[in-house]
Amino acid sequence: MQIEHADHFEDFETQSRAGRLGMWVFLASEVLLFSGMFGLYTGYRLHYPIGFAEGVQHNLKWDGSLNTVILLLSSYLIARSIPAVQRGNITGATWLLGGVLFLGFCFLGLKGLEYGVHFSEGIVPGAGTDFFREHSTLGLSQFFTLYYLMTGAHALHVTVGLVVVALLLREIRRAESIEHGAHRLEIGAMYWHLVDVIWIFIWPLYYLTGEHG
């Protein structure tokens, strides 16, 4: 059976391949954005190894680690939702995507909690609070400024990802066919996975590596 496709494509499979390639190019541009921040982190960490190690020790390891498990689980659920849609199991896919939304909100909630704890201690972007006067290690203020920049940019991406997942929940029900719904879900899921990949690198840099060589 011929699946409906855009006129300028030979068939639906060609259209899907083009869609996936386009998404990879978009994700590569997202990588470009974050690689600048990771580059900044690398330069500062090499310059201020003691200050950065101290900064890691001030972060909430349990919070960052729990968020890692949350994002990995959400990546698993969104991956599982694609074969569910391909089999026509829209109810199952809805539950899986609902789980992704729930976990995404949990991630943001924990991130907000962590920011709240830091703010109450006087750990803010930049410096100028009592915390930074009491902890005058060189590089500590740079560490936390970068921490807010990178985790903030990441949290913004999680928020966009949640909007995408919410739209996909509607899309899998309204799509012209199962193939169209599954394809759109696959493209949207790639964005969510990228958010996971970025966090996979943020987690050790800001929560686990509290030693300096």
Add this chain to the structure above:
Amino acid sequence: MNTAHIGPRAYLWNFVALITLALLSYLMSFLHLGGHEMTVAMVIAFVKALLVVLIFMHLVEHTASARIVAFTAAAFVAILLSLIITDVANRTTTLAPTTAERPPNTP
């Protein structure tokens, strides 16, 4: 569709592998590895990212052109970071000579 090859069973094993690696990263942070801590943490993170990209994002099944885009992006990040590391590792502070130290007739 290409995505028919990687199924729920592969996703489950991939998830188990990712959680195991995350647990390994977490436990390593208590081992006091000193200068090796960052290298070990980044190697584990790289393997985890590779698993997500290859299995969850289906890159292993996508077209060669998609693989080229992903590989090029990763390679460019690696080049950027290695250049930054080289720069900072070789940076030395050189002070400009003061007016009194300058030889005469120099701008």
